[in-house]
Amino acid sequence: MASKPSDPAPTPASAAPVAVKILIAGGFGVGKTTLVGAVSEIRPLQTEELLTDQGVGVDDTAGVEQKTTTTVAMDFGRITIRDGLVLYLFGTPGQDRFWFMWDELSFGALGAVVLADTRRLPDCFPAVDYFESRGLPFVVAVNRFDDGYDYTPDEIREALDLSEEIPVVLCDVRERTSGKEVLTTLVRHLLAVHRTENEGVPAL
Numbered sequence: 436m437a438s439k440p441s442d443p444a445p446t447p448a449s450a451a452p453v454a455v456k457i458l459i460a461g462g463f464g465v466g467k468t469t470l471v472g473a474v475s476e477i478r479p480l481q482t483e484e485l486l487t488d489q490g491v492g493v494d495d496t497a498g499v500e501q502k503t504t505t506t507v508a509m510d511f512g513r514i515t516i517r518d519g520l521v522l523y524l525f526g527t528p529g530q531d532r533f534w535f536m537w538d539e540l541s542f543g544a545l546g547a548v549v550l551a552d553t554r555r556l557p558d559c560f561p562a563v564d565y566f567e568s569r570g571l572p573f574v575v576a577v578n579r580f581d582d583g584y585d586y587t588p589d590e591i592r593e594a595l596d597l598s599e600e601i602p603v604v605l606c607d608v609r610e611r612t613s614g615k616e617v618l619t620t621l622v623r624h625l626l627a628v629h630r631t632e633n634e635g636v637p638a639l
Contacts, residue, residue, distance in 0.1 A: 452521045456543050457621065459510070459526040460565070461550030462558025466578040467526040468510050470550065470608035474615055475512025475524065509540055514618065522618055527562075537565060546625045547573040548617055550608070553584040556594055563595055572628045574602040576617045600628075 459467045472479045510526030525540050541547075547566050551559040559575070566573045577591055586594070588603040597603065602620050606613045 452515075452519050454521050454523060455545050455622070455625075456523050456525065457618070458541055458544050458547040458571075459524055459550065460537075460547055460559075460562040461527075462552065462555055462562075465550040465552045465555075465558065466608040467550055470548075470576075470578075470614050470617075471510040471512040471524050471526045473609055473611050474514045474618065476515060477513050480509075480511040509536065514615065516615075516619060516622060520622070522622070524618075541565075541569070541571065544571060545629075546621050547571055548621055549573050549575045551575055551577045551591065551595075552580060553577060553586050553591075554580065554582070556591075559595070563597070572621075572625055574604065574617065574621045574624055576604050576606045576608075578608050579605055 459470055461467055509528070510524070512524045512526075513521060514524065515521050525544070527537055527540055547562075549559050549562045549566065563573075563575070575591065575595065575597065577586070577588070588605065591597075592599075592601070592603050602624050604617055604620050606617050608614055
């Protein structure tokens with residue numbers, strides 16, 4: 436009598452992906468909205484509004500006079516870096532009058548990208564100071580505008596008085612591949628800082 440074949444072993448359920456909240460910060464017009472839009476695998480949520488006369492004398496638009504809109508709350512996007520690791524991206528407002536949003540947006544974040552524009556490098560100081568004072572790991576990504584200054588990462592590091600441990604990378608936020616490399620650099624930095632290999636975050 437033939438034996439009844441045994442049922443196949445059940446396939447283990449795939450582990451739920453690890454979700455990591457990341458902030459994208461920097462000065463006004465540096466490219467935060469563009470970065471989130473370029474890398475997001477979903478349609479990004481944007482809260483851009485037209486600049487009006489009410490901002491005259493309040494918003495510093497030197498160097499970005501052609502900009503006609505501004506983020507008033509946040510940008511939001513999502514990108515899967517690799518199987519099992521999803522980044523939720525929250526772009527912060529760049530203007531001084533909207534900085535009160537940063538505390539809300541930073542709640543639960545594990546890391547940040549500080550975007551820098553070499554034409555207006557001091558504009559990223561508030562973001563650097565904010566994350567340093569809160570002990571939130573970050574990388575500095577220099578968005579290479581066509582008319583920007585051609586500084587090396589070491590020169591940027593010196594100008595911003597950054598420690599050797601903080602990565603500085605050059606990028607073009609319009610390009611998905613370039614933006615993804617910035618985020619991959621941040622994840623590697625987080626792994627090094629927090630030693631999260633033992634906390635369930637997949638290694639890259």
